[in-house]
Amino acid sequence: MTDQMMSHCPLTPHLGLDVAASLLLAVAQQKNLEGYVGFADLPNQVYRKSVKRGFEFTLMVVGESGLGKSTLINSLFLTDLYSSEYPGPSHRIKQTVQVEQSKVLIKEGGVQLLLTIVDTPGFGDAVDNSNCWQPVIDHIDSKFEDYLNAESRVNRRQMPDSRVHSCLYFIAPSGHGLKPLDIEFMKRLHEKVNIIPLIAKADTLTPEECQQFKKQIMREIQEHKIKIYEFPEVHDEEESKLAKKIKDRLPLAVVGSNTSVEVNGKRVRGRQYPWGIAEVENGEHCDFTILRDMLIRTHMQDLKDVTNNVHYENYRSRKLAAVTYNGVENDKNKSQLTKLDTVEGISPLAQMEEERREHVAKMKKMEMEMEQVFEMKVKEKIQKLKDSEAELQRRHEQMKKNLEAQHKELEEKRRQLEEDKANWETQRQLEQQKLDATRTLEKNKKKGKIF
Amino acid sequence: MEENDTDPTEQVPCTNDSGPEDHTQDHATLNYVGIEAVLDQMRRKAMKTGFEFNIMVVGQSGLGKSTLMNTLFKSKVSRKSCTPNYEEKIQKTVHLQSVSHVIEEKGVKMKLTVIDTPGFGDQIDNDNCWEPIVKYINEQYEKFLREELSINRKRRIPDTRVHCCVYFLPPTGHCLRPIDIEFLKRLGEIVSIVPVIAKADTLTIEERQEFRKKIQHDLQANEIRVYPQREYDEDAEDRILNDKIREKIPFAVVGTDREHQVNGNKVLGRKTKWGIIEVENVAHCEFTNFRDLLIRSHLQDLKDVTHNIHYETYRVRRLNDSNVNGLGLSSLSITTGENVL
Numbered sequence: 192m193t194d195q196m197m198s199h200c201p202l203t204p205h206l207g208l209d210v211a212a213s214l215l216l217a218v219a220q221q222k223n224l225e226g227y228v229g230f231a232d233l234p235n236q237v238y239r240k241s242v243k244r245g246f247e248f249t250l251m252v253v254g255e256s257g258l259g260k261s262t263l264i265n266s267l268f269l270t271d272l273y274s275s276e277y278p279g280p281s282h283r284i285k286q287t288v289q290v291e292q293s294k295v296l297i298k299e300g301g302v303q304l305l306l307t308i309v310d311t312p313g314f315g316d317a318v319d320n321s322n323c324w325q326p327v328i329d330h331i332d333s334k335f336e337d338y339l340n341a342e343s344r345v346n347r348r349q350m351p352d353s354r355v356h357s358c359l360y361f362i363a364p365s366g367h368g369l370k371p372l373d374i375e376f377m378k379r380l381h382e383k384v385n386i387i388p389l390i391a392k393a394d395t396l397t398p399e400e401c402q403q404f405k406k407q408i409m410r411e412i413q414e415h416k417i418k419i420y421e422f423p424e425v426h427d428e429e430e431s432k433l434a435k436k437i438k439d440r441l442p443l444a445v446v447g448s449n450t451s452v453e454v455n456g457k458r459v460r461g462r463q464y465p466w467g468i469a470e471v472e473n474g475e476h477c478d479f480t481i482l483r484d485m486l487i488r489t490h491m492q493d494l495k496d497v498t499n500n501v502h503y504e505n506y507r508s509r510k511l512a513a514v515t516y517n518g519v520e521n522d523k524n525k526s527q528l529t530k531l532d533t534v535e536g537i538s539p540l541a542q543m544e545e546e547r548r549e550h551v552a553k554m555k556k557m558e559m560e561m562e563q564v565f566e567m568k569v570k571e572k573i574q575k576l577k578d579s580e581a582e583l584q585r586r587h588e589q590m591k592k593n594l595e596a597q598h599k600e601l602e603e604k605r606r607q608l609e610e611d612k613a614n615w616e617t618q619r620q621l622e623q624q625k626l627d628a629t630r631t632l633e634k635n636k637k638k639g640k641i642f
Numbered sequence: 643m644e645e646n647d648t649d650p651t652e653q654v655p656c657t658n659d660s661g662p663e664d665h666t667q668d669h670a671t672l673n674y675v676g677i678e679a680v681l682d683q684m685r686r687k688a689m690k691t692g693f694e695f696n697i698m699v700v701g702q703s704g705l706g707k708s709t710l711m712n713t714l715f716k717s718k719v720s721r722k723s724c725t726p727n728y729e730e731k732i733q734k735t736v737h738l739q740s741v742s743h744v745i746e747e748k749g750v751k752m753k754l755t756v757i758d759t760p761g762f763g764d765q766i767d768n769d770n771c772w773e774p775i776v777k778y779i780n781e782q783y784e785k786f787l788r789e790e791l792s793i794n795r796k797r798r799i800p801d802t803r804v805h806c807c808v809y810f811l812p813p814t815g816h817c818l819r820p821i822d823i824e825f826l827k828r829l830g831e832i833v834s835i836v837p838v839i840a841k842a843d844t845l846t847i848e849e850r851q852e853f854r855k856k857i858q859h860d861l862q863a864n865e866i867r868v869y870p871q872r873e874y875d876e877d878a879e880d881r882i883l884n885d886k887i888r889e890k891i892p893f894a895v896v897g898t899d900r901e902h903q904v905n906g907n908k909v910l911g912r913k914t915k916w917g918i919i920e921v922e923n924v925a926h927c928e929f930t931n932f933r934d935l936l937i938r939s940h941l942q943d944l945k946d947v948t949h950n951i952h953y954e955t956y957r958v959r960r961l962n963d964s965n966v967n968g969l970g971l972s973s974l975s976i977t978t979g980e981n982v983l
Contacts, residue, residue: 255814316819320767365703394914464846464917465923466918466919467918469916
């Protein structure tokens with residue numbers, strides 16, 4: 192790593208800044224740790240959390256009746272999901288294809304698995320089998336729809352995953368090739384669910400016949416461009432050899448058994464014939480162990496991931512694209528950002544724009560309405576105020592009038608008083624004069640006497 | 643044309659094991675008329691003219707019909723082996739192909755015709771897939787009828803009527819499917835049907851028993867009459883024999899044309915990783931019972947039933963119809979001077 196950096200930076204050693212910059216840029220590359228940090232324990236944390244939560248897995252089995260589907264499920268999970276009391280197909284022949292779910296909780300080593308088996312009795316059994324795949328497609332779509340709704344809710348703490356993670360399709364061991372029904376069914380469902388084709392009742396075929404049959408089936412699958420479940424690429428050398436071995440043996444030829452027989456002192460699951468015993472778990476006899484390992488031990492999580500990332504996303508984009516208005520100009524938005532090449536129509540980005548626009552328009556409308564309401568209220572208030580003002584004015588005037596009246600009255604009274612005062616003054620003066628006159632008289636009289 | 647060591651088809655019981663020359667000695671005894679000798683005469687005639695046998699195989703593709711035919715007659719008589727560049731492809735419609743061979747054994751010649759029905763039950767929509775078959779069978783009856791009613795008819799009318807129809811049931815282990823019931827109902831009226839469980843090496847012995855019981859129950863429930871039909875048992879002896887056969891119907895058969903070594907013997911069988919299925923071993927499968935029924939004991943009976951019962955039914959119906967409609971057949975009947983029903 193340092194060599195690369197050295198080649199980029201100039202030879203002058205004192206420009207340490209360059210080195211420092213490239214060191215920062217190289218942070219995303221792998222660095223060797225100098226000590227033990229401890230995040231190597233992360234997988235364990237994930238593991239512990241998952242174990243507490245438990246796992247869910249939904250498996251669908253499709254095929255004509257009498258191909259050993261129920262027996263295989265019993266053998267796979269070593270439980271009697273379909274016990275002998277369960278009504279067999281002879282009691283279940285109906286006019287239309289039914290879709291039945293059975294749930295079972297299996298515990299092993301502290302790990303819980305909620306296993307749902309979806310069965311399709313009546314598939315391919317009628318004389319006219321056109322559209323017998325429709326109930327199956329409807330079921331898968333309804334599960335996707337439930338998940339989509341659950342995802343879009345506000346409160347999504349418990350989101351049960353009931354989507355169909357894998358579909359085991361049973362091919363009858365004719366030894367020739369695929370039937371038209373097989374091809375039709377697989378063509379319609381390979382975009383919705385992980386299809387794992389199996390050759391049922393494989394103890395009918397000799398090893399050479401089996402090889403030829405498998406080759407023929409794979410050829411036909413490729414010819415019709417059916418996308419069956421692909422095993423993911425592994426980087427490990429040994430694992431990739433194993434994966435290649437599995438790929439060579441596709442489709443898997445399986446044999447199931449409800450009964451166990453004695454072979455060399457051991458009890459194994461097998462089928463007892465007069466000419467020998469076909470062992471279910473013997474790799475030479477059939478591919479049952481490969482199927483079980485692949486389905487449960489190694490690829491269960493991958494099946495769930497592919498369902499979530501590919502099939503569910505396909506469904507979701509198709510569903511949401513169909514809901515929005517189709518007049519949106521989507522050519523410019525068919526961008527590099529979307530990896531989904533199966534989306535027909537509008538890409539999600541344009542859709543988001545559209546949604547935003549709608550939202551904004553809605554907001555504006557709401558605002559306008561609120562404004563109108565506000566205005567109305569204001570007007571009312573003003574009117575009220577005006578009224579009260581007028582009222583006050585009136586009162587004011589009235590009071591003023593009263594005051595003036597009183598004022599006048601007072602003036603009147605004062606005038607009266609003044610008048611009276613004036614009168615009294617004059618009278619007094621008169622009286623005074625009179626008095627003065629008398630007094631002088633008196634005085635004169637007195638004076639006169641002396642004399 | 644092939645010879646092999648198995649017994650000839652007829653079981654004519656001879657009171658004297660020696661040949662016809664010995665009868666001349668008995669002319670001396672008073673009670674002996676010589677009617678017995680007619681059997682020898684018949685035998686000689688039959689050997690000269692040979693037999694005809696037409697067998698039809700019906701079933702979904704991949705059930706081993708051609709293989710079984712090859713195994714039955716120990717030669718490559720099926721369509722698969724005869725057409726060059728044969729490619730296994732599922733046909734879009736049902737059409738019938740017939741292949742004829744002449745096989746010989748100990749001087750007895752048999753013209754065997756195998757009629758195959760590729761495309762039956764293979765489509766998604768199998769409605770009326772039995773109609774081409776019904777049509778074919780009726781056509782053969784019609785041909786025979788016309789030949790019979792013509793003015794200059796041949797001495798030996800070529801018999802292309804279907805004497806036996808082998809219906810292959812897939813070894814589901816559960817019960818008869820709707821398509822099986824439909825086919826068996828319709829064709830049980832016009833031809834002798836022998837149902838067999840194909841690829842019986844899929845089923846263990848217990849499963850076979852159960853499957854057989856269920857099928858017999860279903861057949862009874864739907865009033866389907868398979869060969870040997872109960873109504874045509876002629877006497878008590880026949881009835882006993884046929885009852886035994888009826889218990890075993892349908893036969894669980896396995897076919898193959900490969901040979902393997904078992905205990906120093908060469909046997910016909912299928913080799914799997916867990917054992918060799920011997921076709922002619924009664925403990926393994928019922929092929930020998932089936933073959934005996936078809937060839938060794940009831941071949942002539944099949945032909946007789948076809949001629950006396952099925953063909954006659956057809957003839958009556960046809961002539962009735964033509965009388966009512968005034969078709970061309972009525973003109974023929976006038977010239978032959980026969981009083982037609």
